[in-house]
Amino acid sequence: MKFLFLCFILFIGTVWAGEGTYPLAHIVGPQIIENSTHIPTGYYTFRHVETGQYLQFIDFDNQVVPTQGPNSTVFNGTLWTVKWHGDKNYSIHHLNKVKYDKCISTRWDHYRGMDDAAVMWQCEIDNVTRNEPDFDIYPHFKGVYNASSPRPLQKRWMKRYVNTYEAIRLDKQQWLFMRADPSTTPEFTNVQFDPSTGENRMSGSMVEPDRDKWQHSGSHYFYIVSAAHLWNMIPRCIYPTAMYVFDFTANNTGVTKLDYCVWGNRSLLWEATLWKPASFPLGYIPDSRFLPDNTSSFAWIGLDPQSATSSTLIWWAVLLTFSLIVWVLH
Template sequence: MIPLPLLSLILLSFLYSVYAVAGGEGTYANAAVEGAQIIDNSTHIPTGFYTFRHVETNKYLQFIDFQNQIVPTQGENSTVFNGTLFTVKWHGDKNYSIQHVNHANLLKCLSTRWDHTRGSDDAGVAWQCEVDNKTIDKPDFDIYPNFHGVYNASLPRPLHGGKGHGKREDTNTSHHHQSERRFVNTYEAIRPDKQQWLFMRADPSASFDWTNVAFDPTTGKNQYSGDIIQPNRKEKRNSGSHLVYLVSAAHLWNMRSRCLHPTASYVFDFTPNNTGVTNLDFCHWGNQSLLWEMTLWKPKDFVLGEEPNPAFVHPEVSVWAVFGSGYPVETLTLWSCLLFVSLIAWICH
């Protein structure tokens, strides 16, 4: 007969091996600690219209209307124009959505895609906005008149005929009908944190100051201290720029954090129509390849979008939750106590 302490140790080893194998790439012991640090080092920003330029490649985050792609710019597109201008809305806490309107006047949100082959979040994609079913807000100005972007046909193009991604993505057929369905929520929604992002400061000790505007999270509105600067690309008139990491709010508490990286991919078959996507990489503070310069071209107040689920923002951790869920010290302590009690019970027996 196997002694009880030895049996407990075998059971512990078995459970740990099952957890490690089943968890896949996404499991991360210090996820809760890292998630809290990311939120602490992230900041509120004024809502409005922004561009995102990668500091090393000078490529901008870009929305391409063809097949609803979000990819880094190439060639002539690597500039400030309406295709690189995004609407940024607040969703409570430090969570924001990054949106663009396509030619059918449908909102597309920068969203976190799940790679089921690796068991982790792998890319930023353009999905139908589900965190904001209230208003369609697009720029009321043309940042680069008469320039509409160039899509080079020789670059990798999305493949046709890919399978859709459930009910979350419209097919751009019968636009009016699809728009009606979206606003009455007749489809199955995805987790809101997949369409929410945090702006983690490159320098956590620095405060973000914008010209004549600041954001008040108590009201959800911008506060103005002077006239709004009218955007002018040629004269570089805007409300300021800051360096940030674009951190996905998805799985922030149980997996390694993911940041937007300036590389495109067109090869996966589980995105609707195989559209072009922007890769995600592990967030590493100080990694220049993950830094983006966000420029506020015009602040604007918006209706508050869907707020994040509190469980995804500051989750409450119970005693039972520490068993194999990212708390190595506490887990070791509890298992040690369990083995000690088992040992005492065996001796008494």
């Protein structure tokens, strides 16, 4: 009954709700979580069930777009690291060519007031542990991405934002895997995720990944739901369409659209294939450049009322009073 109510609410939301807050979000948010599930952490590919396209990382300008042509296959460019972050929240990572950790993140459209796309940003949710596959799923892969068509829009006359980066909310780099069939719990071969420890439990030998023989630890269908604004707006899911033109963020790179989550809409379904389970140590060290500044506005004169002693405060009070008297008499 609860799930049927969720479907009804999400359907109604797509009909009459536009941008802005959603009055039923306090109901839909918990339902999304209830119908999402735990999955083992490890290395996954995500293939769209209708188009056959995979979510792909392209190192050029840190893009995440559905694959095209020869790239529509399983190779290291479509292999993602999935980590757990409590409850049913997961992050989806890929290292670029210089080994910087990038996470699939939710982008906010300042003009329409909504989350509009999945983008690749530096990982805020875990910028300590950088993990890459210890195997090559497709040795000697010859696929080539045509960087000229399509290509991120880069023209000299365009307004380019400079130094606009700010630390983002961690929920923008967290995703939920909502089951295509909420009445079942997805099972993976010889592996189960244990949320009490944050690690995988093996019940047998690990399946060796082999794309030629299609050997993996299991595939299941999910809606990939953004955890951002889950409590005050209509939930948004990854939709298999690339976007290349926008001018309200710092980098005009290739991104993948988000659309309203509607249960039963196959255009939102992705086949998540676990090629190799792995348990990851999680770490989080925020960048000090973007931490809130707790320093008092008086610090520039050597006085911080939060830490100053009483004698220091009295000394400064006398000095300021004396300066005021001198100024008045002058």
